[in-house]
Amino acid sequence: xxxxxxxxxxxxxxxxxxxxxxxxxxxxxxxxxxxxxxxxxxxxxxxxxxxxxxxxxxxxxxxxxxxxxxxxxxxxxxxxxxxxxxxxxxxxxxxxxxxxxxxxxxxxxxxxxxxxxxxxxxxxxxxxxxxxxxxxxxxxxxxxxxxxxxxxxxxxxxxxxxxxxxxxxxxxxxxxxxxxxxxxxxxxxxxxxxxxxxxxxxxxxxxxxxxxxxxxxxxxxxxxxxxxxxxxxxxxxxxxxxxxxxxxxxxxxxxxxxxxxxxxxxxxxxxxxxxxxxxxxxxxxxxxxxxxxxxxxxx
Numbered sequence: 001x002x003x004x005x006x007x008x009x010x011x012x013x014x015x016x017x018x019x020x021x022x023x024x025x026x027x028x029x030x031x032x033x034x035x036x037x038x039x040x041x042x043x044x045x046x047x048x049x050x051x052x053x054x055x056x057x058x059x060x061x062x063x064x065x066x067x068x069x070x071x072x073x074x075x076x077x078x079x080x081x082x083x084x085x086x087x088x089x090x091x092x093x094x095x096x097x098x099x100x101x102x103x104x105x106x107x108x109x110x111x112x113x114x115x116x117x118x119x120x121x122x123x124x125x126x127x128x129x130x131x132x133x134x135x136x137x138x139x140x141x142x143x144x145x146x147x148x149x150x151x152x153x154x155x156x157x158x159x160x161x162x163x164x165x166x167x168x169x170x171x172x173x174x175x176x177x178x179x180x181x182x183x184x185x186x187x188x189x190x191x192x193x194x195x196x197x198x199x200x201x202x203x204x205x206x207x208x209x210x211x212x213x214x215x216x217x218x219x220x221x222x223x224x225x226x227x228x229x230x231x232x233x234x235x236x237x238x239x240x241x242x243x244x245x246x247x248x249x250x251x252x253x254x255x256x257x258x259x260x261x262x263x264x265x266x267x268x269x270x271x272x273x274x275x276x277x278x279x280x281x282x283x284x285x286x287x288x289x290x291x292x293x294x295x296x297x298x299x
Contacts, residue, residue, distance in 0.1 A: 006268060008052040011071050013038060015052045024050045024057070026071070039074035048087025053118045054096025060087040068121060080121040084112035084128075093138045093186070098124060100135045100144065108132040108151040113144070115165065125165050133161055137186025142166065145186050145204075147193070150178060157182040160191050160203045173203045183230075187222035187242065194220050194230060200240065208245030212238060218267035225293060229270045235283030237270060239296035249296030254283035 005017040014029045026038040041059070043050055046067075048060025056077065057069040065081040066088050082088040082101065090099035099118040104111045111133040114126040132154065133146040143164045150156040157180075160173040173191075181196035189205040198214035216233040223229060227248065228240040235254030240247055270281040272293065280290040291299060 005049070010052050011055050013072065015057070015071070017050075021049060026074070038072070041069070041074070046087075048089045051090050051092075051099070053090065053092045053099050056096070056118045058090050058099070058118060060089050062087050064088050066090070066121070068118065077119075078121045082114055082116075082123075082126075084126070085114065088114070090116070090118065091135060092118065093135075098138075102133055102135050102146065104132040104149075108149070108154075111146075113146075113163070115144070127163075127168070129161065129163060129170055131159075131161065136160075136184040136191065139186060139189045139204075141189065143189070145184075145191050147182060147184055147191075148172070153180075156180050157193065157195075160184075160193070162204070175201055175203060176209050177201075183217070183219035185220050185222045185228075190242070192220050192222060192228055192242065200228075200245070202242070202245060206243060206245075210240065210245045210247065212240070212247065214238065216267065218269045221269050221272060223272045223293075224274050225272075227293070227296075229272060229279055231267050231270055231281045231283075233267060233284065235285060237279070237281045237289075237291070237299070239293075239299075249299045251289075251291065251299045254285045254287060254289070256285035 008015040014027045016025050022044050025040045028036045046059045047062045051058045055071050057071050059067040064085045067079045068077045085101050085103045088101045090101045092099045100115050102111050102113045110128045115124040132149040135146050137145050143162050146161045147157045148159040148161050150158045156178050158178050162171045179195035182193045184193045191203045193201045194217050198212040200210045202208045214232040218231045220228045220230040226242050228242050231237050236250050238250045268282050270279050272279050277293050278290050279293050282288050
């Protein structure tokens with residue numbers, strides 16, 4: 001089973017998924033709202049689940065139909081079927097201005113990619129790209145970056161694909177070595193990929209690789225201060241220079257001696273508060289901790 005979806009804070013409301021993913025509840029987290037339920041949506045009829053994108057909640061039915069709700073009022077705003085997607089599961093990387101759905105063919109030879117305006121469902125573009133692809137972010141120039149899976153091993157990433165929707169040009173960017181269980185983030189025109197086992201690669205405008213010895217990590221966060229931040233399964237928070245690929249510092253492990261931690265299927269990414277120069281992370285000992293970003297070497 002997939003791990004539970006993390007809560008989403010958007011438009012002044014907190015959207016919480018039930019542990020089994022069958023219900024989405026919108027809560028008012030303000031002092032006046034006191035966590036009151038604004039609305040709740042049954043998701044059992046939507047095998048593609050729900051995506052909170054800007055001021056819309058996109059419900060993905062199994063036949064490729066998407067129903068868009070106003071995230072504040074729960075009213076339906078539009079409903080549309082997207083050919084080639086069953087279901088049409090959308091995600092966004094630019095604060096909800098554009099949403100992307102990618103559905104690989106069963107044989108892994110191609111992927112149907114559709115980009116829409118989530119506010120009204122208008123299709124910006126829809127194309128079939130070669131390979132079994134997963135969108136991971138957009139570049140500063142508007143290009144869409146996707147990871148390409150090995151056709152024989154779908155958990156293994158063999159390359160990064162850059163698609164420019166304005167020109168229709170697609171470019172394949174090779175990795176120095178295939179990566180398993182990748183979590184990726186895009187900053188500028190560079191894709192940073194963290195694999196199970198701790199291998200970290202930069203592909204695109206910047207190219208480097210680093211062994212971090214992190215057996216299992218969170219998705220990396222590319223911050224405005226020129227660093228990558230991610231957490232490890234033992235509770236460490238790590239900082240890496242995004243330009244040079246050098247480890248800048250890491251916190252101590254945070255494991256509780258009286259707790260059986262088991263296997264962590266997913267780890268929450270750290271949260272950077274750039275305005276205050278702080279970063280916050282969760283640890284397997286049940287704590288949430290914060291530290292200054294000024295000098296990771298002193299962590």
